[in-house]
Every structure is written in structure tokens, then in C-alpha cells.
Amino acid sequence: MSQTNAIASINSLLLQLPEALQIEALHYVEYLTSRRVEAVSQIRNRPVTPKRNGFGILKGKVMIADDFDALLEEFADYQ
Numbered sequence: 001m002s003q004t005n006a007i008a009s010i011n012s013l014l015l016q017l018p019e020a021l022q023i024e025a026l027h028y029v030e031y032l033t034s035r036r037v038e039a040v041s042q043i044r045n046r047p048v049t050p051k052r053n054g055f056g057i058l059k060g061k062v063m064i065a066d067d068f069d070a071l072l073e074e075f076a077d078y079q
Contacts, residue, residue, distance in 0.1 A: 014022055
């Protein structure tokens with residue numbers, strides 16, 4: 001969709017809304033405009049790293065003690 005078509009579609013949809021919702025839409029567009037400047041600057045300064053999902057994503061980050069399954073002294077009376 002070209003920018004001209006997108007703007008025409010947005011305008012036609014806005015005209016169908018009641019005035020209160022048109023004002024809400026205006027506030028949202030103003031919010032997006034202000035956030036866009038921040039987002040672009042963050043994207044340019046952030047290194048791109050590939051996302052990993054699934055098994056093994058925490059490999060090397062979680063350490064379990066060697067005596068993990070050893071009996072605890074606090075529960076000696078209950079054994």
C-alpha cells in the first residue's frame with residue numbers, strides 16, 4: 001500500500017468515527033509521532049542480535065550446586 005493510499009484510507013475511516021473518537025485518534029497519532037523519534041534513535045544505537053527461542057537458551061547462565069539434592073540440615077529432625 002502506498003503512502004497516499006494509506007493516508008486516504010485513514011482519512012475515510014476517521015470521518016466515520018464520532019468526534020470524541022477522532023480526538024482520541026489524534027492524540028494517539030501525536031503519541032506515535034513523539035515515540036517515533038525516540039524509537040529511531042534507539043534502533044540506530046542498538047546492536048542487532050539474533051533472537052533464540054526454545055531449549056538451550058539459558059545454557060551457561062544457570063548454575064546448579066553440586067550438592068543440590070543433598071539433605072538439608074534444617075530438616076534432619078524430620079528424617
